[in-house]
Amino acid sequence: MSILSLNRRDAALPHYTPTGEEVAVFEMAWASRLPVLLKGPTGCGKTRFVEHMAARLGRPLFTVSCHDDLSAADLVGRHLIGAEGTYWTDGPLTQAVRAGGICYLDEIVEARKDTTVVLHSLSDDRRILPIDRTGETLAAPPEFMLVISYNPGYQHLLKGLKPSTRQRFISLAFDYPAAAVEQHIVREETGLDTARARQLVLLARALRQTGEHDLDEGPGTRLIVDAARLMVRGCEPVLACRVAVIECLSDDPSIVEALMQVVRAVVAA
Secondary structure, three states: OOOOEEEOOOOOOOOOOOOOOHHHHHHHHHHOOOOEEEEOOOOOOHHHHHHHHHHHHOOOEEEEEOOOOOOHHHHHEEEEEEOOEEEEEEOHHHHHHHHOOEEEEEOHHHOOHHHHHHHOOOOOOOOEEEEOOOOEEEEOOOOOEEEEEEOHHHOEOOEOOOHHHHOOOEEEEOOOOOHHHHHHHHHHHHOOOHHHHHHHHHHHHHHHOOOOOOOOOOOOHHHHHHHHHHHHOOOOHHHHHHHHHHHHHOOOHHHHHHHHHHHHHHOOO
């Protein structure tokens, strides 16, 4: 089961361009042993921000992409059967606690409701993780931090954080960056020239404001960065925007074609 990714501190920090006071607030939360909730649209930089902060703080990062089959055992751990009999293996949450790392649960509302209960004792003053199946209770070291994220645009009555969970976290709201900042991100991430980076940002902003098409959400910065990477490799700009941006937004041929008209007007100009 590939729900765990472990990142160690590199010589260079993962690139992240701050848009406000989020870096300082995160550092203060970590020093104060407070868990953090990140909320914002898809592709606006939440995951990159956590990667940047983990490297900045020198802590190992354990990332879990939540889904509707994610169970508490997937996070805490379970007994397995091997050649020499039954043995216990820690889940990513338990590993993060033992290592004094940062555990990042991406799109937490996708997990089963009973799964989030296991977070409660770690996200209040107790900062403990009971492991019922082994009888062990882990006390989180000062360096441990719990971070969760979700996309408010997708939430409804059946998929939302309960107040009993939400109010245990301080919250940082993310949004798409300002145009100048987004251009800087595209250039820094890909090396694309300024003129083309400006066109991609204009395209993204135009698509985000396109209300007549039935889009769940506009393109995130991640998508235009992907298009820029293709363009740097020699891909024709309109084609790069089609495969990296437009086809990722809709499967409806009529909507795709309507959005491609925007692409041709902005990128091919």
